[in-house]
Amino acid sequence: MNIKVLLAGAIAIVFSFSPGFGQITNNPKVEESSAAYVKIKRVELTDQFTIVHLLFTEKSSPQPLFFPSPRTPDQRIPKEFQGTSSIWLDPETRLYKPGEVDKKFKFIKADNIPTDSRKGVMPGDTVNFVAYFERLDPGIEVFDFYEGRSSGGNQSWNFYGIHIKNPLKKDAKAPQAAAKVDKPVKKPVQPAPKPKVEEKQEPAEEPVAAEKPKSGLEKMKTGKMAVGETISLPNVYFETSKVDLLPESYEELNTLVDLMKESENIKIRVEGHTDNVGDFDKNLDLSRKRAESVRSYLIEKGIAADRIEAKGYGGTRPLAKGTSEVERSKNRRVEFVVTQM
Secondary structure (H helix, E strand, O other), X not given: OHHHHXXXXXXXXXXXXXXXXXXXXXXXXXXXEOOOOEEEEEEEEOOOEEEEEXXXXXXXXXXXXXXXXXXXXXXXXXXXXXXXXXXXXXXOOEEEEOOEXXXXXXXXXXXXXXXXXXXXXXXXXXXXXXXXEEOOOOOOOEEEEEOOOOEOOEOOOOEEEEEOOOOOOXXXXXXXXXXXXXXXXXXXXXXXXXXXXXXXHOOOOOOOOOOOOOOOHHHXXXXXXXXXXXXXXXXXXXXXXXXXXXXXXXXXXXXXXXXHHHOOOOEEEEEEEOOOOOOHHHHHHHHHHHHHHXXXXXHHOOOOHHHEEEEEOOOOOOOOOOOOHHHHHHHOEEEEEEEEO
C-alpha cells in the first residue's frame, strides 16, 4: 500500500511540472464584481484554454434575476420557469487584459449552464458551472471578465481585477530586454485625424453644461472622506467622441491638483464611464482613454504618477436606467475613488 501511495505521489509531481498540466489559481482575488451571488472559485490555464470555474447561489428572495435579456424568441422564459429565476451564460462574454480593450480572449464553450436557452433556479439553489475561453497570454496575471451591461432588470456578471498565476515564460524575457536596449527613442507621431464618417458609430459623448454642476470636491475640501469613497467630477468635459480634455475642465482638475498637493498621502483611481449607445468595446476603450487623459493632466501638474490609477468601465455602471438623452447624459461621467488616505 505504501509503495502505491508513493508511486501515485510521484506521478502527481511529474504531471504538475508538465507544460500541458496547466496553472491553477484557487479562489483568486477579485477586486470588484457586479453580482455578489456569483463567485469565481478557480481559474485554470491549460495549453489551449483559460477555464473559469464559477458558483451561482440563488437568493432566498423571490425577486426574479434574469441573465441576460433574451435576444431571440427562442430564449424567452419557458412557462415552467415563470415566477422563478433563470440563468444562462452569454456567448459574447470575453476576457480582457485591464487597460487594453484590444487584448481580448473569446468565449469557447460552457459546462452546466446553457448559452442558447435558460436554466431555472429556485430560491437557495446553487449551480457550479464552467466557462472556457481562449488561453490568456503568458504574463497576464490580472484580467477582467465581461458579460456586458445590465439592462431591463437583467443582471450581467462582470468581474474586474481577477488575479491569477500566469508567469511570463523565461525564454520570452531576454528578447524583450534586448529590444529595450537596441530600440532608439523616437518622438511619437501624431496620427492623422479620422474622417467624419466614423461619427456614425455613435460612441458616448460628453456635452458641455451651461451651468456648472456641484462638484464632489467640496467634500474633499472638508477632509471628510474614507478609503473606497467615490467623488464625482461633473465639470470635466471632452471633445465629442474623443479623449481630449476641453478647457472647461481645467478649473475643476486644478482644484483636485491643489487638494492632492495639500494631502500628500491621498491616492486615487480615476474612473471613466459612458452611456450604452454604440459599440460596447469602443465605449469601454473610450472611457479608459478619457480616464487616462485626466490622469496625465494631474501628473503634468505635479502629482506623482504612483498616486493615480486610471480605469474605464464603458457603459457597465450606469447611474440612470432610462433611455432618454437626459438619463444617458448622467451616465457619461468621470469620477475618482479614494484608494489610500
